[in-house]
Amino acid sequence: MEVKLDTIIFYVKDVQNLKIFYRDNFNLKIIEEDDIWVLLNAGNINIGLHKMGKEYAEKISSNKTNNNVKIVFEVTMPINDAREELISKGIKMKEIKTFENYNYWLCDGTDPEGNVFQLKKRK
Template identity: 30%
Template sequence: MKMARVILFTGQIDAMSEFYGKVLGLKQVTNEKGWREFAAGGARIALHSGPSSPGRKGPKIVFYAKDVAVVRETLVARGARFGKVRQGEMFCLCDGKDPDGNPIQLSSR
């Protein structure tokens, strides 16, 4: 597997976009309502509209999976904890937790 992105939840998506794009100089590669992604080397930093709670709600580590259902099945068989696979209009995803309870995700996006 390879890491796809880290998601940061923010109530100030414009200010955060300015910071990651103009201040840090990362190239913005996605601009959707409530969702922006910036190229950051081998992975992306994604900004997701929603309440920010640094220190209480950490970033979500997202792993790319071409076939989310197959990868989920393999990882669950190895002892990972994941919820149901959800198919959206443009991509498929599945949320889980690491042993400390940190959010992780499998995504075809």
């Protein structure tokens, strides 16, 4: 079987809030949307934001979805500038890091629901 990854879907509490977050901070294009769903284009892949069911949302006590997925955005500007731009908008960002024999700088942040995203820039 040959496949191509098309879309990653996040089940979220507030579709509209996260739509605005990803559209405004990462310039993602809205492909489609309705009351419980938004599909954003992120280059070679789409990101779907689907409203989670009420019974699941009630089990989450904090503002975190506790998932194990990280979205990685490769940036064209210097990673320090990208990080500072997001921090200036009140977005929580960690320090920039890299690994031995790895050709990228990395910096993690979190969206309004606690989902982790990463900025990536070639050295």
